[in-house]
Amino acid sequence: MNHTNILIALPILLPLLLSACGRAPLDLGPEIRSETQTALSTERLKGLRVKELFVVVFPKNYTPLEWKAIFDDTRILSQNKRRLRALEGLADDASQDERAELIGRNAEILTLLGSKSLFMMSWSAADENCRIRDTLKITCRPSNPDNPLNGGLPKHTSPLEWVRPDPILSDVKTPYVSIRLEQKDAEKGALYGLDLRLKPESLGESELWFKGEAIPVKGSLFSGAEGSPVSEYFPYGYAEMTLGE
DSSP: OOHHHHHHHHHHHHHHHHHTTTOOOOOOHHHHHHHHHTOOOGGGTTTOEEEEEEEEEOSSOOOHHHHHHHHHHHHHHHHHHHHHHHTTTOOSHHHHHHHHHHHHHHHHHHHHHHHTOSEEEEEETTSOOEEEOTTSOEEESSOOTTBTTBBSSOEEOSOOEEEOOOTTTOSOOSOEEEEEEEEOOGGGTOBEEEEEEEEEEEEOSSEEEEEEEEEEOTTOBEEOTTSOEEOOOOSOEEEEEEEEO
């Protein structure tokens, strides 16, 4: 990958990653802003259910217009998922019709994003009950081998933590949740790790929403279109996570 191209793209890509295509981050309010400055306690996360986890790794550097289209799609996908959660439990015809329309639209977006990605995981609580346990690891009960977060690909291998980076020495300036996901089964055609750096976007009483970067660990291999291992890819991916009761 051309190093110059990466440097040119980063000023364009990173603001998109962190603010969904130029949109200003949600106002967290003075209390939450103050709380994030001192790094939120992991105790608040224990026992919370993983409602959504979305991770994308890109095969290459795209043009500015292509990046904009990609993150426009991720923004719409995120909005649609939030609306779907708001419709949970509603059985009237209008809600059912809206739900069906949103599900169809999300399927189209995921297909499009899948065609532009090297690795993509879009997981929701509808699959099974996954929570952040007292060990600060995301675990699922009962075990479901078809769930990409438990028994499938990848796995949460070390406790999550709040990181308060040094604003002078680090390229990240604000506190974030650090999560390491790994796939260690070489028979699956890939061997990789992903470091998620997720910053609070909205912290409500019933739902916590984070988004940020998915950074492949050095030496990671992903499966290409024909199953062959791929060792070159854009160094910054995208990730979102939603937690709730």
